Amino acid sequence: GEDVEQSLFLSVREGDSSVINCTYTDSSSTYLYWYKQEPGAGLQLLTYIFSNMDMKQDQRLTVLLNKKDKHLSLRIADTQTGDSAIYFCAESIRGTYKYIFGTGTRLKVLA
Amino acid sequence: SAVISQKPSRDICQRGTSLTIQCQVDSQVTMMFWYRQQPGQSLTLIATANQGSEATYESGFVIDKFPISRPNLTFSTLTVSNMSPEDSSIYLCSVEGADGETQYFGPGTRLLVL
Numbered sequence: 550g551e552d553v554e555q556s557l558f559l560s561v562r563e564g565d566s567s568v569i570n571c572t573y574t575d576s577s578s579t580y581l582y583w584y585k586q587e588p589g590a591g592l593q594l595l596t597y598i599f600s601n602m603d604m605k606q607d608q609r610l611t612v613l614l615n616k617k618d619k620h621l622s623l624r625i626a627d628t629q630t631g632d633s634a635i636y637f638c639a640e641s642i643r644g645t646y647k648y649i650f651g652t653g654t655r656l657k658v659l660a
Numbered sequence: 661s662a663v664i665s666q667k668p669s670r671d672i673c674q675r676g677t678s679l680t681i682q683c684q685v686d687s688q689v690t691m692m693f694w695y696r697q698q699p700g701q702s703l704t705l706i707a708t709a710n711q712g713s714e715a716t717y718e719s720g721f722v723i724d725k726f727p728i729s730r731p732n733l734t735f736s737t738l739t740v741s742n743m744s745p746e747d748s749s750i751y752l753c754s755v756e757g758a759d760g761e762t763q764y765f766g767p768g769t770r771l772l773v774l
Contacts, residue, residue, distance in 0.1 A: 580761055587725065591752055592703075592765040594661070644690055646756065647718075648763060650703040 553651035555642060560657045567625040569654045571638035574619060578640035582648070583623045586635045595623070595636075604608060625656075633658045662687050662755050664766035672772045673743055680739045683753035688733035691756035693763065694726070698749045706751075709736050733767045743773045 552574045561567045570638040573581070575588055582597040597613045598605045598621075605612045611624040642649065673679050683692065694706040706726055707715040715728040729737045740747050741751040750770050754763040 582762070582767075590769075591664075591767040592754075594762055594764060597762060639703075644710055646693065647704075647705055652702050 553638060553649050555636075555638060555651040555654045556653065558655050558657070560659060561627060561628050562659050563630055565628055567623075567628045567632070567656055568657075569623045569625075569638075569656065571621040571623075571651050572619055573638075573640050573649070573651075575642060575649065576616075576619065576636050576642060577643040579643045580641045581612075581621050582639040582641070583610075583612065584637045584639060584650075586637065586653070588634075592637065628656075628658050630652065630658045630660055632656060661757065661762075661764050662689065664753060664755060664764060666751075666753060666766040666769050668769060669767065670770040670772075672774060674774060675744055676743045677743055678739055679743065679771060680737050681751055681753075681771075683736045683738070683766055685755050686736045687758075689755040690733070692730060692736045693754045693756075694728065694736070694738045695752045695754065695765075696749045697752060697768070703752065706738070741770065743771075745773045747771065748773045 555571050583595045584592040585595050586592050588656050609626045613622045635655050637653045638651045639648045665684045667682045693710045695703045697703045705707045705718050706721045709715045709728050709730040711730045711733050727739045752767040752768045754765045
């Protein structure tokens with residue numbers, strides 16, 4: 550079945566780059582997404598990538614997709630304390646409206 | 661992106677009671693979705709709600725426990741019925757974006773069942 554996995558925790562120093570990784574199993578996914586959840590809040594869509602693309606850049610965010618290895622990553626450049634949150638990757642399942650979410654990576658940015 | 665609000669934002673309820681959660685969108689949307697996020701867990705889709713038709717439930721979720729209404733293109737409700745402590749979760753609604761490629765989420769309803 551479909552499964553999306555992420556490492557649980559990541560800690561970085563302010564100003565460094567953060568790289569959050571995600572692996573998925575469903576090769577028929579159409580889009581892959583990164584969402585951010587701050588404490589006590591809902592999910593904020595950060596960026597997404599079409600499954601036939603390798604890379605997408607949006608300001609401080611860079612998404613890399615390795616479709617062969619079913620590996621997705623989110624790089625945050627110049628990480629700030631305001632980036633501390635839980636980051637979820639998700640894939641959309643082709644032919645459905647269903648999203649499969651990863652377990653979430655808790656990013657802690659140290660001042 | 662759509663602006664989505666949910667009511668209530670949080671609640672503490674007694675075992676055996678029911679709670680209805682409202683989701684309001686600032687624009688007309690065809691597809692609305694309800695998710696559950698159990699403590700420390702990821703999101704699980706409960707059901708998909710189309711206006712004018714019955715909701716489609718995912719495996720493990722049933723209409724008797726989670727009845728859903730979708731009376732128009734900007735509003736939906738999810739009821740958590742006959743609650744038990746295991747229902748303590750964050751319940752989030754989401755809507756399909758106008759581009760058909762994305763989903764946008766509401767702020768969530770934090771439910772604690774005692």
